[in-house]
Amino acid sequence: MRLPSSRHLGLAVLAAVLVLLPLALPGTYALDVLTNVGIAAIVCVGLNLLIGYAGQISLGHAGFFGIGAYASAILVTNEGWPPLLAMLAGMALSGLLAFAVARPILALRGHYLAMATLGLGIIVSIVLSQEVELTGGPDGMPVDPFTVAGLELTGPLAWYATVAVSLLAVTWLSLNLVDSPIGRALRAVHGAEIAARVCGVDTTAYKVMVFVLSAVIASYAGSLYAHFAGWLTPDEAGFLRSIQFVTMVVLGGMASTFGAIVGAALLTALPQFLTVFHDYEHVLLGAVMMATMIFLPRGLVPTLATRCARSGG
Amino acid sequence: MLEVRGLVCHFGGVRAVDGVDFTIPERGVHAIIGPNGAGKTTLFNLVTGVLRPTAGEILFHGENVAGRPPEALARLGISRTFQNLRVFFNMTVLENVLVGRHLHLYRGALGALFRTPRFRRSEAAARDFAEHLLARVGLADWRHRPADSLPYGALKRLEIARALAAEPRLLLLDEPAAGCNEAETREIAELIAAVEAEDGVTVVLVEHDMQLVMNVCDHIIVLDHGRKLAEGTAREIREDPRVIEAYLGRAAREFAHAAGG
Ligand SMILES: Nc1ncnc2c1ncn2[C@@H]1O[C@H](COP(=O)(O)OP(=O)(O)OP(=O)(O)O)[C@@H](O)[C@H]1O
Ligand SMILES: [Mg+2]
Numbered sequence: 329m330r331l332p333s334s335r336h337l338g339l340a341v342l343a344a345v346l347v348l349l350p351l352a353l354p355g356t357y358a359l360d361v362l363t364n365v366g367i368a369a370i371v372c373v374g375l376n377l378l379i380g381y382a383g384q385i386s387l388g389h390a391g392f393f394g395i396g397a398y399a400s401a402i403l404v405t406n407e408g409w410p411p412l413l414a415m416l417a418g419m420a421l422s423g424l425l426a427f428a429v430a431r432p433i434l435a436l437r438g439h440y441l442a443m444a445t446l447g448l449g450i451i452v453s454i455v456l457s458q459e460v461e462l463t464g465g466p467d468g469m470p471v472d473p474f475t476v477a478g479l480e481l482t483g484p485l486a487w488y489a490t491v492a493v494s495l496l497a498v499t500w501l502s503l504n505l506v507d508s509p510i511g512r513a514l515r516a517v518h519g520a521e522i523a524a525r526v527c528g529v530d531t532t533a534y535k536v537m538v539f540v541l542s543a544v545i546a547s548y549a550g551s552l553y554a555h556f557a558g559w560l561t562p563d564e565a566g567f568l569r570s571i572q573f574v575t576m577v578v579l580g581g582m583a584s585t586f587g588a589i590v591g592a593a594l595l596t597a598l599p600q601f602l603t604v605f606h607d608y609e610h611v612l613l614g615a616v617m618m619a620t621m622i623f624l625p626r627g628l629v630p631t632l633a634t635r636c637a638r639s640g641g
Numbered sequence: 642m643l644e645v646r647g648l649v650c651h652f653g654g655v656r657a658v659d660g661v662d663f664t665i666p667e668r669g670v671h672a673i674i675g676p677n678g679a680g681k682t683t684l685f686n687l688v689t690g691v692l693r694p695t696a697g698e699i700l701f702h703g704e705n706v707a708g709r710p711p712e713a714l715a716r717l718g719i720s721r722t723f724q725n726l727r728v729f730f731n732m733t734v735l736e737n738v739l740v741g742r743h744l745h746l747y748r749g750a751l752g753a754l755f756r757t758p759r760f761r762r763s764e765a766a767a768r769d770f771a772e773h774l775l776a777r778v779g780l781a782d783w784r785h786r787p788a789d790s791l792p793y794g795a796l797k798r799l800e801i802a803r804a805l806a807a808e809p810r811l812l813l814l815d816e817p818a819a820g821c822n823e824a825e826t827r828e829i830a831e832l833i834a835a836v837e838a839e840d841g842v843t844v845v846l847v848e849h850d851m852q853l854v855m856n857v858c859d860h861i862i863v864l865d866h867g868r869k870l871a872e873g874t875a876r877e878i879r880e881d882p883r884v885i886e887a888y889l890g891r892a893a894r895e896f897a898h899a900a901g902g
Contacts, residue, residue, distance in 0.1 A: 512740050
């Protein structure tokens, strides 16, 4: 994704695939699965910026997804806010929380962020389960439909289109960031951290910025999910969901925006069609993670891209 | 411009830099020479914030900057290359130079995310500047190649281009001609002279190639065992008996030792 032309080409291919998929897989059920794929892919594109480029791991991104989802559920359904405003409130809250956590922690070297986000995710899901008055507790709560200016977003195709456009937009933003002084600075830190600092790169500030951005994106996806599903439980903010997101990014390929989308697609769609996957999800996620680390440490998409480039000439 | 007073850096029992004083005036090409292990690279690491001194002062334009992090010193206009290459091998040649240009770029997140006109102007100008620098060090044709596909000599010049992209006021070059053949060494000497004369950059270089040092440097500092052994013009240094002893005496002793063992 180095040249501007390849960035545009990738976006064009993604757009074409997003248009063709519902034609190839018609029917309400398939569209619902595709919409879920899109929502997970939005989270993963943001999370890939953090894992693949800033070299940090978040084990609590479902917490931000949950904050967005419950901000929409509570503010719209209980308080009667306009959905768009509730969504923005969730994004602001996620962003502030991410900043407050990351600022002191990313100044330290090492994998402290993984620990801190693990704790944060657990706290968020416990609060959501305990605050029964507000959230309905473990049984969950209903969520009102998404409306803008009196128009209601209904039907699987309308939802699919909304999520697809969102995914395209988030992918565009992500590719833009990677091909900017910020993205180059983060890649330079991977290449030679001392040299990057001698060039004037303030690595901590960029890591914080990317973490906040990925949290805001997860929150946005959470809000979409809440209205789309119409019913919300604290599981959506739980540890297993966080691990799912990380596994998707690792499987698809770290530091590959399109890899994150492929990883999200595989791990969202497979359990829908293979019930085995559904029953043994914990075990299989662990197995996928280990197998990827051992056999495809760079992830699916970067590995395949290199192979194709080689055999192509 | 740069003044070092009583600078000390110890690694456990190793006294890599052991009480060094010198002054580098504005402008000119200066050299720091000395046998292997004399403490030259450690000195550069101290001046660029890569290492913190055990004791002593580093004054840059009169301000004590000892112990500040590298990114802070970069903002003051100090730039360098590395003896052991520290190239961004995961990026293209052009991108390496663009990272060197970092401090001159528009770096706002919103501008980058939405590619505002201001952002695009800044990026386009940076690309022009970087391509101009790559042409200057003879790497123009390689600009879109991944950095890890370049030969050693080209990587040395890439590091110089990256350092120049910051438009530094003080440029430290750690063995810029190491591993280069005669023709390449001559080109690097010309480049260093031009950077001083045309861009007004103060250059300090560490180099074992004495011909290069004697040709381009007006002022030479000799280190040995972490201490300053001598200082002066090329001619003064060439004729200084302590310098001759430090270089030849050691070589002679090592030769005798090797022959005896
Ligand atoms: N990070 C470090 N930890 C421990 N010892 C070090 C470290 N860096 C340098 N030294 C030691 O300090 C001494 C000076 O090393 P330095 O690299 O500064 O020498 P130099 O003059 O650059 O030599 P050369 O000409 O071989 O590059 C050497 O004895 C070296 O082994
Ligand atoms: Mg050295």
